[in-house]
Amino acid sequence: MNQFVTQAITLITTAISYGTVIMYGSLGEILTEKSGHLNLGVPGIMYLGGIGGLVGSFIYEMNTANPIPAVCLIIALLSAIICSVLGGLIYSFLTITLRANQNVTGLTLTILGSGVANFFGGSLSKLAGGVGQISVAVTSSAFRATQHLTDGLGAVDRLLFNYGFMVYLAIVIAVLMSFFMNRTSKGLNLRAVGENPATADAAGINVTRYKYLATCTGAAISGLGGLYYVMDYINGTWANDGNIEALGWLAVALVIFATWKPLRAIWGAFLFGALYWLYNYIPGLTRSSQQIFKMLPYVVTIIVLITVSLRHKKEDQPPSSLGLSYFREDR
């Protein structure tokens, strides 16, 4: 029984840290989609955020004798946000101003983001003069610092206080976003833009500005997911294994699972994390059948997608103008 409890705790903590990456990605995407833009570039943006933070703190740590953890944090966060917002800006300019197709632009952004990130991740040490494996120890430990209540061994400590600050930040962002979208007039305007931009435009809402702001802020939030993955989940290094891309697509799936609601994304993310890692805790699985378990998040998402379309519940539907560009003079 005791072993069972230990295993359960390990599963939950793994699910929470893994889920946090997905949560950031999907929170950003929820904000973007609420403005009517389906950004399939989330994996690319997460890549950009991850590599941006890594390169920023790498340069700082390499050029400073005694890096200060707080400065490391700020530099990593800022450079991650700048890089991911740049990615978001490319997407916004093409889809909002130039009205390019959103799916195609998003997919291109994913290609570009993964290219840029893996290129710099792979070539960084060579370009910087051959220092070997990139490692940003100080920044990473600042990201991973935990605040335990007691000695850090009790069940409560291990379940609730065993994470770097970004896990809690994700939950705070989700709550704030939910409040913003459902309880403020700006949030109402944003939802109006996503539902019917022509009506919103007629009501005097600056559609272009809302779309730009939502997409770029969304990109910043998604990019933090990449940063969290790089700095906390894999301890401040770079792995060219396509994991960020897989997580990015899980984030897109989570948006559907959460039916475009930030609060649902919180537990949805943890559920996705748990489903993904469940195979580790089920005895007697072969290497083959493990893969069937990893399929679960996607299967669950499809089921949600179908149920949502079957039930026609108004509050669960995607934003009506999702994926369509808005041109004022269109009929």
Add this chain to the structure above:
Amino acid sequence: MIHISKRVDFTLFKGRAAGLNRFVGWGVRLIAVLLSLVVSGLLIYAITRLNPLKVYGVMANGVFGTPRRTWAWLRDLALLLCISVGLAPAFKMRFWNIGAEGQVLVGGIATAACMIFLGSTSIPSVLLLVIMACAAMAAGAVWGVVPAVFKAKWNTNETLFTLMMNYIAIQLTLFFIPKWEHPKGSNTVGLINAVTNRGWITPIVSADAISKMDPNAWTTALVKNTVGQSYFINLLIVLVITVCMYFYLCRSKHGYEIAVVGQSENTARYAAMNVKKVIIRSMTLSGAICGLGGFLAVAGADHTISTATAGGRGFVAIIVAWLAKFNTFVMVLISAMLVFLEKGAVAIASEFSLSNDVSNIITGIILFFILGSEFFINYEIKFSKRSGKGA
């Protein structure tokens, strides 16, 4: 004051670029490609300090330097083109089939399964290849038709549905790899039927036959570099599909129905077209051709199956199909360019010991430029002297 207005175009059926004169439209795209090459050149210079012109020379040599390299280019071109052509009916119908990656993979799985389980039987080789191709097409069609049925019946969002199907296909591939792995413990399938070559697409004229020909005659060289190449068949199959698809979309009743449904479902209904039937039929076709892409990848190129069998081509093909405006002949040009860039960038990377990912950066930049240029083709910008008011 800037005033933007849409160029109007009422040609529905022939699928040409809207508005602008066709040639001006292509001129705009050409300028976009040239601009993007300048930007990528500057980027390469910024990173490597190498002369960009020299870099492009290395690229050309890396792709066309030897017949072998050129055939590798043609092989990848054929695969990308096959998937793009497969997407054409779906996209023309405005059905966002983002699931090509998955459809290719399940096609590949079906092909590999046939190779493994029927490879040791005494079925004639040609028949075996036909069975494999049919199995691949059936698998791809199933993968494509499931989201289509839900879209047709309950209007389930097809973009997200097909996207999820990709990952189920990837996990399915990972499920089969340990079952079929060879050698044991390698976690890869390895070359299937490496000794017997059963189920491999082999050259029409074998290497033996060529060696018996007069080595000095020009025909020998010609035969050796065309029908003597195993990728020749891949190319041939895909070109036939490309031509057929062009006429299917532009000259057949089905193609017309697809175009009408794509423009307006209500119009289609008003014209007494069975929209559900059109959606399901077109997606079956789309999935089947993408599945055939999986067959070409496994039987005609890799002779193994892994998650890299599709290798992101399913996503790139979406961009190709969209940029070509569903014209399959334009797809040939665009996929030729993209595969050239990919191969060329890999050549740069190995020449200057950079990471291969540089190819994704260049591809991304060029696609962004072409996507942006569409705006100037679809919209008209007028500058008026009045300031303040207007628009």
